[in-house]
Amino acid sequence: MADLKLRRGQIFTSFGPGSIVDFEGVGFAIKDTGCWLKPKKELALERLSQQVQGRELRGIADENDISVPVVYFPTWFHCPRCKQLQRCYKKDVNLDYGHAPKCSNSACKKSDLVPMRFVAFCDNGHLGEINWGRWAHSNTRGVEATCSREDQLEYHAGGAAGGDFDQMYVKCKACNSERNFSDLFSKPLGREIVGAKGQSCTGRQPWFTRSHEPDSCDRPMRCEPRGSTSIYLPKVLSALDISSDTSSSFGAGPTFAAHEIDVTREALQRLKDSGEVDVDIRKKRFESFLLRTANPGNFKNYLSALNFVSKKLMDVRSADEIYQLFLFVENDNEGADLEPAGENGSLQEIDEGVAQRNLLEEELTVFRNGIDVDEDNFNLSFVPIDAEYGSEAQLIFSSIGRVRRLREVRAFIGFKRGKGDRLQSSDLSKFQSWVLANECFGEGIYFELNKDMLSG
Ligand SMILES: [Zn+2]
Ligand SMILES: [Zn+2]
Ligand SMILES: [Zn+2]
Structure with missing residues (x-):
């Protein structure tokens, strides 16, 4: 296993838990925060904390804070010179992060191996590898050859231009079985992945160990290039720091x-x-x-x-x-508080749409109040419309507010893949009392359109 040092901002853009990162020629999957040490920076914001079941909000302080735990993904590599295709586990090659494994074929003079471009995912958010040995040994009609060797595989990436899927294929030199990529994307994967018992999906993430129970999942897995944006959709709740x-x-x-x-x-x-x-x-x-x-x-x-x-x-x-x-x-209905009881469950149970709407509604209330606010992290002042903007503006806007200072905190609750049918929690262990977060400071302008409340 390995750790990566990433800059703070990177964690939130495309390198959040569950994402796939390319670093100096090697691919990594970033583990969920259940496998992380607690980042040092406390990012207090009560109203956001409430929406993540009362968990603490924690951000990465600087380069010397925690390392981000990763696994190599995919573990299938090929040699562009001799075409050999093999799985590289850490015990087999010197795979220190940032250094691609080298081809063992002496004719290749230790040229860098390249990770395979294609990975398998499902719409419930699982991610895994395509078993290229199985691919080579199953023809397009799904009939498997009797050979199952994985040590004689070759990957041919097609002509100079590449990208033409019938010209790309995986071959077993031992039995001469081969299969091209013409239907790699057009249909769900079947025998080419090692599904969990009773299902075609692995129900797993790349960093799961043997002790992880696979999730039950009724979706098929499909193939995408590992850099495809559709296989990693981070889910974040955002809130302004308003007391x-x-x-x-x-x-x-x-x-x-x-x-x-x-x-x-x-x-x-x-x-x-x-x-x-x-x-x-x-x-x-x-x-x-x-x-x-x-x-x-x-x-x-x-x-x-x-x-x-x-x-x-x-x-x-x-x-x-x-x-x-x-x-x-x-009217006064004594004791009529009908708020649903607070639940302390998995982040997976958070309805991100409802949670984000709750946060936004609170913020809009503050803006719609039309009252100036001056707090440490929030400064809002309303502008007299007639004086500065003229009478036309009065017809269009009922209020204009200047935000001279604001602090936004974002909590990373999880990720989805593909069609996004299931939210995968950013903490799959469900044990962490904190959620990965970051903050940024800014300013802005608020406009409210002039509408009669009951018109239209
Ligand atoms: Zn080679
Ligand atoms: Zn699945
Ligand atoms: Zn074979």
């Missing part, structure tokens, strides 16, 4: 002018009386209205109110039901 006092101040402070609430209440009343409602179009607006009128005594915090309101609104079918919901959240 929870500020972000949960719904219902306190002038979030809505009193007359606006009256107008909306009347509109709701009319809607209720008419018995008609275009629920889908208006739901979003009602949601923000309900949140702003909600009685803080009913909910622990903004998140809890949001969970409750958005869940209830999903089942709403009529104006009357919306009105009832409005009365419920507005």
